[in-house]
Every structure is written in structure tokens, then in C-alpha cells.
Amino acid sequence: MREFGYQRAHDVSGAVALLGADPDARYLGGGTNLVDLMKTGVERPALLVDVTQLPLDGIEVTADGGLRVGATVTNSDLAAHPEVRRRYPALAQAVLAGASGQLRNMATVGGNLLQRTRCGYFTDTARPCNKRTPGSGCAAREGEHHNHAILGASDHCVATHPSDMAVALAAFDAVISYETGDGPGELALADFYLPVGDTPHRETALPPGALITHVTLPPAPVAAHSRYRKVRERASYAFAIGSVAAALDVRDGVVREVRLAFGAVASRPWRAHAAEQALTGGPATAAAFAAAADAELAAAEPLSDNGYKVPLVRNLTVAVLSELTEPTEEAAR
Amino acid sequence: MAPPTSSATATSSGITLNVNGEKRTLPVDHRTTLLDALRERLDLTGTKKGCDQGQCGACTVLVDGRRTLSCLQLAVAADGREITTIEGVAEGDRLHPVQQAFLDLDGYQCGYCTPGQICSAIAVIEEHAAGWPSAATADVRPEAGPPPLDADEIRERMSGNLCRCGAYVAIVDAVARAADEVRAADGTTEGVAAKEAAA
Numbered sequence: 001m002r003e004f005g006y007q008r009a010h011d012v013s014g015a016v017a018l019l020g021a022d023p024d025a026r027y028l029g030g031g032t033n034l035v036d037l038m039k040t041g042v043e044r045p046a047l048l049v050d051v052t053q054l055p056l057d058g059i060e061v062t063a064d065g066g067l068r069v070g071a072t073v074t075n076s077d078l079a080a081h082p083e084v085r086r087r088y089p090a091l092a093q094a095v096l097a098g099a100s101g102q103l104r105n106m107a108t109v110g111g112n113l114l115q116r117t118r119c120g121y122f123t124d125t126a127r128p129c130n131k132r133t134p135g136s137g138c139a140a141r142e143g144e145h146h147n148h149a150i151l152g153a154s155d156h157c158v159a160t161h162p163s164d165m166a167v168a169l170a171a172f173d174a175v176i177s178y179e180t181g182d183g184p185g186e187l188a189l190a191d192f193y194l195p196v197g198d199t200p201h202r203e204t205a206l207p208p209g210a211l212i213t214h215v216t217l218p219p220a221p222v223a224a225h226s227r228y229r230k231v232r233e234r235a236s237y238a239f240a241i242g243s244v245a246a247a248l249d250v251r252d253g254v255v256r257e258v259r260l261a262f263g264a265v266a267s268r269p270w271r272a273h274a275a276e277q278a279l280t281g282g283p284a285t286a287a288a289f290a291a292a293a294d295a296e297l298a299a300a301e302p303l304s305d306n307g308y309k310v311p312l313v314r315n316l317t318v319a320v321l322s323e324l325t326e327p328t329e330e331a332a333r
Numbered sequence: 334m335a336p337p338t339s340s341a342t343a344t345s346s347g348i349t350l351n352v353n354g355e356k357r358t359l360p361v362d363h364r365t366t367l368l369d370a371l372r373e374r375l376d377l378t379g380t381k382k383g384c385d386q387g388q389c390g391a392c393t394v395l396v397d398g399r400r401t402l403s404c405l406q407l408a409v410a411a412d413g414r415e416i417t418t419i420e421g422v423a424e425g426d427r428l429h430p431v432q433q434a435f436l437d438l439d440g441y442q443c444g445y446c447t448p449g450q451i452c453s454a455i456a457v458i459e460e461h462a463a464g465w466p467s468a469a470t471a472d473v474r475p476e477a478g479p480p481p482l483d484a485d486e487i488r489e490r491m492s493g494n495l496c497r498c499g500a501y502v503a504i505v506d507a508v509a510r511a512a513d514e515v516r517a518a519d520g521t522t523e524g525v526a527a528k529e530a531a532a
Contacts, residue, residue, distance in 0.1 A: 001364045003344040003362070003363070003364065004344060004363055004364070005342050005343060005344060005363070006343075006346060006363045006407075006409045006410070008410075008412075028407070028410060030405075031405055031406065031407060031410065032387060032402070032405050035366075035405045035406075035407060036386055036387055036405060039385070039386065040386075047342075048363070048407075050410050052410070076399070076460075076465070079465070079466070079473075080463070080464070080465045080466070082475040085466065085473045085474050085475050086474055086475055086476070089473050089474055092466065092473045093468070093473055096466060096467055096468040096470075096473070097468050099493070100390065100492055100493020100494075101400060101453065101456065101457065101460065101490055101491075101493055102390060102393055102400045102401055102402045102453065102493050103387065103402065103405075103493065105399040105400055105401055106401055106402065106405065106406065235488075235489075235492075236468065236488070236489050236492035237492040237493055
């Protein structure tokens with residue numbers, strides 16, 4: 001591992017100033033991904049600015065009934081918070097579906113958003129990877145890619161984003177607030193992750209040196225009736241091969257409102273707008289759910305070994321929306 | 334090693350860790366993980382190095398009371414924090430209920446993963462008592478109340494600790510029994526293991 005400097009930041013402006021726009025400096029949150037990548041030489045920072053002591057560890061209900069989550073809130077505290085579990089249960093479920101208890105205690109909300117792909121070629125410095133070394137090529141497209149992207153990929157990169165949390169945030173229209181040396185800014189999650197194109201090494205629209213300070217969830221009554229379901233190759237403690245975050249409001253058999261996002265299918269959490277549009281105002285039936293999933297997945301371009309993800313995500317969508325359609329205990333009373 | 338300084342370019346720093354109730358001050362190269370600091374610098378070799386990349390849980394310790402992977406925790410970033418390792422969980426000669434349950438129920442074979450399993454289980458029992466849901470919890474809404482700490486919940490909550498010997502069946506039993514004993518000691522309600530034993 002390359003030698004590096006270490007500074008503990010005590011306020012946001014100090015953290016931003018310490019980092020400057022130095023491309024060799026990194027913010028250190030829980031370190032669960034960054035330290036791992038430093039050990040393998042994928043990341044070689046000259047300076048770590050530790051942001052875990054910043055006063056960004058609160059979760060508050062906003063005046064309009066949404067939630068404002070500090071960037072250094074741990075994944076554990078996010079998933080355990082009563083207002084998260086009450087207002088956005090799919091978000092709590094998504095966080096709990098990721099990693100292990102130990103890692104969730106360490107990992108922060110900001111770091112979760114910025115974690116890197118687990119593509120084996122990205123983490124192997126002996127292999128070509130356009131994300132790690134721009135222009136070196138993509139070994140995954142013709143190599144081991146059974147868990148790679150089926151949507152929104154390019155010839156340059158077929159890696160997926162590994163976060164479960166971000167899939168739920170995508171379904172709930174989260175907004176990312178950040179601070180820079182030139183002042184604060186914000187990005188809708190839909191605009192936060194950049195399209196892959198020919199620049200897979202540029203993953204987010206954050207300005208250089210920006211520090212994520214908060215994630216805001218707008219009020220969404222539909223989110224109280226939501227669910228996250230993850231399919232993986234072990235029963236626990238594994239990355240998704242496909243996941244669905246969904247929220248559904250059905251009245252008299254008609255879909256009034258639906259939110260739907262897919263995980264492990266693209267370089268970013270995949271908000272399924274086409275499926276939502278197909279469902280809204282129509283019948284809440286398994287056939288309609290399947291047709292909506294098909295509408296979204298029509299754009300899928302599977303590789304030779306990941307075509308299974310198309311029916312997997314389709315069937316997962318039908319299953320989750322069907323579960324959300326079943327009468328709840330409150331409604332039955 | 335270069336003398337510790339506070340300059341941004343220094344690559345080492347002096348840190349103080351409160352380890353098992355004792356203040357330990359030492360200089361560390363910033364690259365040192367908490368795991369290596371404990372084992373190689375403080376002679377606390379109870380904490381084990383398994384994968385050294387956050388996948389096996391053998392290095393689990395408690396940092397400010399929360400279970401943490403010491404292999405991914407930089408020692409310098411733990412400066413000033415309270416660390417509890419396997420060497421610090423017993424009270425004198427009286428083993429922690431989790432240690433005693435692992436012994437009584439053979440919750441191990443070779444023993445290499447055991448310190449991490451025990452530190453993790455101690456925290457699992459506390460997390461559950463605090464009302465934290467898990468991925469095995471059917472309804473995470475607070476109105477649904479805390480789930481019972483049954484075998485499914487224990488398996489899910491302990492999934493970050495691998496046992497290559499495959500002693501999982503006895504590990505789950507040991508965690509269930511220890512949870513009952515901790516609950517009994519705290520004067521709270523009867524636990525799942527006791528109920529199942531009575532059934």
C-alpha cells in the first residue's frame with residue numbers, strides 16, 4: 001500500500017478545504033470499500049481526510065414529512081431508525097439486505113452511494129479495465145460476466161453498481177446534497193450517477209472535491225407500503241444478482257401510484273420509469289405486472305452469460321408487486 | 334519510524350486506543366489496520382486475521398461497543414476510541430455468557446473463527462435487544478415490534494462470520510442460549526431457546 005497522510009476533519013468547510021481538488025486525496029468514511037481497494041492497489045491516495053467525526057450523523061423528519069439523512073449516518077443506524085422503517089420500509093430492507101452487521105456498523109450513507117463496482121476485473125490490477133485505467137479495455141465483456149449489467153451498459157464497461165441502499169433511494173426520488181469550495185449544491189439521484197458511455201471512470205456528477213453532506217427523501221405516502229427484495233447466490237452476505245425496490249398504492253384493483261427500481265442490472269440503480277408508466281391507472285394483476293416489467297426490460301442487452309437476469313428481474317417484479325397488492329392487515333380490519 | 338507529526342504529509346501518527354479498559358499509546362504508520370495494531374503491536378493475538386479483506390469476520394472486535402471488522406479499520410482512524418477484543422469480554426475468571434455457551438455447546442471445531450464469532454454474537458444480542466430489525470425480519474415497521482431472536486434471525490445476523498469447519502449448527506444454538514442468559518440476567522422476558530427447550 002502506498003504511504004499516505006491522514007487528517008481528521010471537524011467541520012464540513014474544513015474537510016472540503018483539506019481535500020481541495022487534489023485528485024490524490026480521498027474522503028474516508030467507514031473505509032469498508034476504500035481501505036479494501038487501497039490494499040489491492042486499485043486506490044492509491046496520498047491523503048485521507050477522515051469525515052466520520054463531522055456533525056452529519058443525524059436523521060430528521062423534514063417539515064413536509066420527508067427525511068433528511070446525514071452523510072455519515074451508518075448503514076446500521078439508517079436501517080434501525082423508526083422513521084425510516086415507518087415511512088420508507090423498503091429503504092430499511094435494502095440496507096439490511098447489504099453486507100454484514102459488522103460492515104453496516106462501519107459503512108456510511110455517503111460512502112455507500114460512492115462505493116465502487118465489485119467487477120472482478122476492476123479489482124484486479126493485472127487485468128484491463130476502462131473504469132480503473134481509461135482506455136485499457138474491458139475484460140468482462142468477453143470474460144466472466146455472469147453478474148454484469150443488462151441495461152444501460154456500453155462497449156467500454158458492463159459493470160454494475162453494487163449498492164442495495166441506492167436502489168431504494170432511486171425509487172423514492174432521493175436528492176443528494178453536497179458541499180464544495182465554491183459552495184453547496186444538490187443532485188437528484190436520477191442525475192447523480194452518470195451514463196456509462198465511453199467514460200466509465202467518471203461515475204458521478206459530483207464536482208471534483210465535493211463532499212456529500214445529506215441525502216433527502218421527499219415525502220412519499222406510497223413509500224409506507226413498499227418492499228425491497230434481493231436475489232443472491234447465497235442466503236445472506238452476498239451482492240445481488242438482481243433486486244427490486246417497489247412501492248404500490250392500489251385502490252379498487254387499480255394502480256394509483258407505483259414506484260419501481262431495479263438493482264444489479266446496470267452501472268447505477270435503475271429506476272423503471274417505463275414500467276411505472278405502463279402500470280399507472282391500470283389493473284393491479286400479475287399479468288399487468290409482467291407486461292410492465294417486459295416494457296422496461298425490452299431495452300435489455302444481455303451478454304452471453306447474464307441473460308438469466310432478464311426473466312429473473314421480470315419474475316421478481318411480479319412477485320414483489322403481487323405481495324404489495326395483497327390486502328394488508330390494516331385494510332383487512 | 335518517522336516521528337509523529339500533525340502535518341498533512343506525515344505518514345505516521347501517535348494514537349491512543351482504549352483497549353479492554355486500558356489506555357495504550359503507540360505510533361502507527363497510517364497504513365496499519367486496527368487488526369495489525371492489536372496483534373503485532375499490542376500482543377493481543379486473540380483477534381484473528383482470516384481473509385484480511387472484510388469477507389470472513391474472523392477479525393471482529395467491538396469499537397465503541399459496535400462490532401467492527403478490524404481488518405478494514407485503519408488504526409489511526411480509531412484514535413481515541415474504545416476497543417473490546419476477545420481478551421476483554423470475560424469478567425476476570427467468569428466467562429462472558431457467549432463464551433460459556435460456545436464452550437458448553439461445542440460452537441466451534443478448529444477455533445480460528447471463534448473470537449470473531451463471539452465478539453459478533455455479543456453485539457448481535459445487544460442489537461436485537463435494542464430493537465434492530467434484520468434482513469430475516471418479516472415486517473421491519475416499528476409498529477410490528479421486535480422479532481424473536483430465533484434461528485433464522487441468528488443465522489442472518491451472524492452471516493458476516495464464516496466458519497470453514499462448518500460448526501454453524503452449534504454456533505446458532507450457542508448464540509440462542511447466550512441470548513437467553515443475557516436476557517435473564519437483565520431481568521427481561523424469557524428467550525427463544527428456553528421456550529423451544531420447554532416445548
